[in-house]
Amino acid sequence: MAENNTFYVTTAISYPNGRPHIGHAYEAISTDVIARFQRQMGRKVRFQTGTDEHGLKMARKAEEQGRTARELADEMSGHFNEMCDALNVSYDRFIRTVEDDHHRASQAIWQRMEAAGDLYLDRYEGWYSVRDEAYYDESELTEGEGGTKLSPQGTPVEWTVEESWFFRLSKYQDKLLELLKTPGFLEPASRRNEMIAFVEQGLRDLSVSRTSFDWGVKVPGSDDHVMYVWVDALTNYLTGLGFPDETDEMREYWPANLHIIGKDIVRFHTIYWPAFLMSADLPLPQKVFGHGFLLNRGQKESKSLGNVTDPLELADKFGVDTLRYFLMREVAFGQDGSYSPEAIVTRANAELANSFGNLAQRTLSMIAKNLDGVLENFEKAEADTILLGQVSDACKIELPKAFEDLAFSVGIEAWMRAVYACNQYVDEQAPWTLKKTDPERMKVVLQTLFVALRDLGIAIQPVVPEKAADLLGQLGTPEGERSYADLSDINWYKRLVESGFVVAKPTPVFPRIEMPEEVA
C-alpha cells in the first residue's frame, strides 16, 4: 500500500498521431495544478504523463504519411513533451510506450493475467473503431450517413475477424460493479451510472491481442500477436514506477491516488484497467476522475472546421500562466467548457490584471514610495483584522479544501473574493488620503495589504506558478516558506521585518493584455 503522505497522479497518455491540441493542454495543466497543489500541501508527489504510441491508429496514420510508425511517434511525441515543458507541467516522468521498460512491464502484467487463467486464444469477430481503438458491441452502434455504422463516440467502425487472445472480463463483473459503486472511485459521480449500466448489461470477454499488424508490444510466447493497445497503454501507470521490479517507487506510490482522464475514456480506466489489475493481483487506483471536453467557442475542434488551436500559440499570445488561470477558473472541472481568445482576454484583464495585479502593484508602489520600502511590526485595527481573517480563510481553508476536492473553479473563486475584499479595503481606507491626514494609519493599511498579498500569492501558486513566484520574490517570501502550512506560521512577518527586507519599486506581475490583432 502506498504511504499516506505520498501522492501519485497521472494524466492519460496521448496518441501522438498528430500535434497536441487544446484538450491535451487542458488535461496536462489541470493535472499539473493537482501535482503542485499536493506538493504544496506537503505530500511527496509523483506525476506521470506521456504518449501512447502503439496501435492501429498510429500505424495507419504513419502509413498514410508514407513513413514508419516509429518515425511518426518520435516526431509527434517530441511535440507533446515540448508542450508540457512550455506549459510548466512539472512531471517526474514523461513516458513513451515504445520504451524498453514499458514493453517489459506490459509483458509482465500479461504473464500475471495468464497465470491467473484469465487469457485464452479464440477468434474475434466484431466491430472495431480505429479512432477510439475500441471494440464495440453491435447494440452500442448507431447509424451514420449512408447507412454506415458509428461508435457511441461517433467514430466509424469496421468489421474485424482475426485470431486473438481474450481476457476473461466477464469473470470480474460482480467485483467491478462493487468497485463502481464505491463512493469516490469514479468521479464526477455523474459518470458512474453509465459505467454501472454498461457492466450490468453483462460484460463480454475482451479481445486483447491483434495479428493483422505488428506495431505494438509482443505477446509473450505468441510472437505473431501484439497486445491490444489499451492493455499496454494502461500499464504505463505501473511502468513508470519500475514494475515488475519491487522498487521503492512501487512501494511508495502504487496504487495511484488519482488517474486524470477525459470523459471519453472512462470505460477503459474504470472497467478494463481495474479488471486487469484484479487479475494480476495488484492493488487498484484510488480514484479516476473523468474531466469534460474543451470546446472552441462551443464547438468541437476539427481539421475540417479549420478551428484547431495550437495550445502553444495561445500560451505565446496570452502568457502561460494566463492560459493556465483561464482554464482552471473558467471551466468547472468535470464539465465541458468553452474557450475563445475574447474570453481569455476578458477574464485575464478583469481578474488577474485589474484586480490582483493592480492590488499588488498599488500596494508595493505605495510601500516603496511612502515607506521607503521599510516594513515594521504593527498593531491592527478592527478593519485590518477582518480583512486578514477573510484572506486567510480563503487561502488557508477554502481554496485548499476545494482543490483537494478537484473543484478548482470553486477554489479560485474563493481566492478571487478575497482579492475583491482587499480592493474594497483599499478604496475604503484610501491610503493616499491617509498619507496627508494620518500617516501612521497609512502605514498600518499598507502593511496589512502586504500581509494579504503574501497569503494570496502563496495560495494561488499551483495555478500560476511563475507569476506567483515572481510576486513572492518581490514580497521577500523565502522559497522554503511558500507551502500551505506556512500560511499558519504566525511569525513570518516578524522575521521578515527583522531580516531588514526592503520592498523595491515593483514590476507588474499581471499587466493588462491586449487582444492580439489576428484574432480580434
Ligand code: ME8
Ligand atoms: O485517449 N478536451 O489519447 P488521446 C479535453 N491514448 N480533453 C480532451 C479533448 C478535449 N477536446 N480531447 C481529448 C487517448 N481529450 C489514449 C489514452 S491512457 C492509458 C490512453 C483527452 O490523445 C482525452 O479524454 O485521444 C484523454 O484523456 C487525453 O486527452 C488524451 O487523448
